[in-house]
Amino acid sequence: MQRAMNFGVAALCALAGSEAVMASADPWADTVVDFAGGVAPFGDASASLGEPTRFTAPSSGFGGPTTPFQxxxxxxxxxxxxxxGFVTVRFDEPVTDDPANPFGIDLLVFGNSFYFDQAFPDGIAGVLSSEGGVIEVSADGADWHVVQGVGADGLFPTLGYSDVTQAFPTDAGSVLTDFTRPVDPGFDPSGKSLSEIIAGYNGSGGGAGIDLATVGLASISYVRVSNPTGSGVTPEIDGFADVVPSPGAGVLLMMAACARARRRGRACGA
Ligand SMILES: [Ca+2]
Ligand SMILES: [Ca+2]
Ligand SMILES: [Ca+2]
Structure with a gap:
């Protein structure tokens, strides 16, 4: 019996570890299902897969960390x-409406929106350059639900590092932001300095936040962003991210089980 219990706790702890790894290994969209209307030189739809851009155009000679100004x-x-035009992507693992996700936000869409710097080059957020794009989500790729009130290429602009000190930096920071963590939707960067915006992001890398509860779906695997004819803009998509509870509520429970096991002098996975 004791051996079985030890094994059980060890298995839980191993599971906690592997869950954390799985959750962080691939939170990005995985496959382009279909697309149309790409605009050169940004016509490769696969650029919307994978991790959003932390450091832009490193080979251009003008690149640097992404900030809400850059x-x-x-x-x-x-x-x-x-x-x-449009792009439709698929996640290998479904994005779920998880009440443990920060602010109830389950899915993030990253574009290339930015704030004009009203104190160039010091970084005070002026007008937001935002191009919208209609977001739809689907569990099966057939039955689509429009997400109301969220533009794909809009709030919040991407931030690659939490320790950059310039609005237009050229060197990478050392503290990576979390592209699976939403910004508090109540935060308004307008008129704020870079350091105030970074504080408001609170470790997030930005992105447009979507709560699946607003469309009445428990989980989705497909996202489509389209640009209506006559919009007068060309929205950009950088990536899609599945929000990860940070740290995961389930993992916390299992870590607590590990701590209890250790207090009782039992072996635990870590
Ligand atoms: Ca939710
Ligand atoms: Ca744009
Ligand atoms: Ca990208």
Whole structure:
């Protein structure tokens, strides 16, 4: 019996570890299902897969960390959607409406929105350059639900590092932001300095936040962003991220089980 219990706790702890690894290993969209209307030189729809851009255009000679003033511009980083165009992506693991997700936000869409610097080059957020894009989600790729009130290429602009001190930096920071963590939707960067914005992001890397509860779906595997004819803009998509409870509530419970086991002098996985 004792052996069985020890094994059980060890298995839980191992599971906690592997869950954390799985959750962080691939929170990004995995496959382009379909697309149309890409705008050169940003016409490669696969640029919307994988991790959003932390350091833009490193080979251009003008690149640097993404900040809310310095958005991504590398041709291999963005898919630009012309009028009447769209991109549909699929996640290998479903994105779920998880009440443990910060602010109830389950899915993040990253574009290349940015704030004009009203105190150039010191970084005070002026007008937001935002191009929208209609977001739809689907569990099966057939039954689609429009997400109301959230533009794909809009709030919040991408931030690659939490320790950059310039609005237009050239050197990478050392503290990575979390692209699976949403910004508090109540935060308004307007008129704020870079350091105030970084504080408001609170470790997040930005992105447009979507609560699946607003469309009445428990989970989705497909996301489509489209640009209506006549919009007058060409939204860019950098990436899609599944929000990870940070740290995961389930993992916390299992860590607590490990701590209890250790207090009782039992072996635990770690
Ligand atoms: Ca939710
Ligand atoms: Ca844009
Ligand atoms: Ca990208």
């Amino acid at each position: 958005s991504s511009f590398g041709a291999d980083e963005l898919f630009s959607i012309g009028e009447g």
